Amino acid sequence: MRVAPRAQHRVLTAALVLVCSLSCLAGCRRPDPADAIRVSWTLDPSPPVVGAPIAAHLTLRGADQKPIPGARLRLEGLMSHPGMAPVIAAVIERGNGGYDAALRFTMAGDWILLLTGELPGGVQFKKQIEIAGVRPAS
């Protein structure tokens, strides 16, 4: 391999600048207040079955472990594979930081529940819940 030395120097410098810039970008993330929110959840029935109605019970707690009532939430079920139809569910508050949603999975496999919304005080909120192994309908 023959190399033109000046051109090589230029390319290596450009590559170094690019790598440094990307590293800085990756490291410059401000802490998000919503990161402190903890979501616990259960599905009924568990494991869930394709086509059957599923009740999702969610509980939101702050960093101090106190329940968070009054959040406006939206629950969306996404397949792990891109390009599959999402499942959208309305979330209803049942009090004391607890919320319920009714779902119906359309395909067997691994799903991701994307919980988004707004907490009291206007803080935007987004959490991912992984649901492994939704069973095929027998």
Add this chain to the structure above:
Amino acid sequence: MNILRAPLVGRFLRWHYARPAMQCALLIVAAAVVWHGLFGPQLAPRNLATVLTSIHWRGFLILAIIAVGNLFCTACPMVLARDIGRRVFHPALRWPRRLRGKWLGVALLVAVLFSYELFDLWAQPRATALLVLGYFGLALVIDTVFAGASFCKHVCPIGQFNFVASTMSPAELHIVDRDTCRSCRTSDCIKGNEKQRGCELGLFLPMKVGNLDCTLCLDCVHACPHDNIVLSTRPPGAELLERGRRSGIGRLSQRADLAVLAVVFTFAALVSAFAMTSPAYAVEQRLAATMGTRSEWPVLAIIFLVSLFVVPALLLTGAGAISRSFAESRSTLRATVITYAYALIPIGLGIWVAHYGFHLITGGLTIVPVVQSAVVDASGHALLGGPFWGWVGLQAGAVFPIQLGCVLLGAVGSLAMVQAISQRDQPSGPAALASAPWLAVVLLIATTALWILSQPMEMRAVSVLG
């Protein structure tokens, strides 16, 4: 019909910068894939890296092949990157003789398909971005060290897939007038000239047959001083029946590596589609229990080994042996198997189209909200409006008749190919008897494909055996 003389399209293709323009477009797409894959949301259905590669790139690649030809290789951004790299690093070595042929490409194609299933790459935006970067890096390193299109011809697994599939394309680059080539003293189509390089894949146009190893780069078209090369329509698959020596390839009947590539291409179509179904996970769990392991890789390795090598070897050698005894053939078993292996390509392509077409039709519209979302990620503003997450595509059930049609069309193509090979090789003998076991193999593959496509889908990305 010469596509290079068609209005608009032909004029564009004859434009000297047509290929760089297409490559630049795909380079921008690749840059977006890498950026969003590395820094965007790590949620596969919401990330450009996973959506564009799993849904659109694969779908359009295979549709382009059946509609025109190997257009992805034409617009390959990796070749643009290596062309830029070659302005700095000038390759001085020739690709090692021992590594020539398709064996390395076959191994890498299997490795990519295996990794896709093992690491659930469809669900991993960051890993997808790194894979794309890895592809670029490998192409750059190989082609700045070794001369010619070493990466395309001997290494690139996508390229090998495209080469096999494009034997079924309806268009091909070839010469118009043989006498013009006979009187040509410069052979610019392969040697190039001061303005234009020649074919980097070693295809000498007067002796070129078909699309194998052709990246449709159009370098030969631009290099030919006699305007003697056309991109014209032809019967798909006809090139597989040509027995003569072809430039850059030799005789198909003597290329065991190409025959294995054709077989892997066909059976990998079944494995890839099967991996998306519920029975696949049942098989994995049963195998894991039998092997006493909770690790996925040995289980997947057994599935790949059996379905890509053991089963095809048994099926094809069995069919070859029966075929030889029926036809009282004097050719060896190896030669018989190699000859008929190419007849599996149409059914293999039919299954790939059914699989990739399914994702494109059922998920094609997801590109709209994902791009809208990526714009928000990049600029912080909904410049294209809020994402329309409801945009997905047709329902899966509506696509099944199309999949059925693809598999049946592929099966008919393979049956016709088997029959044509038998008639070619047994002009005065029992062609029907010689072809019978191969027809049975094609029907078995088609039946298996239809069974797989009728199974309930299941997509795993966490732990299959956990």
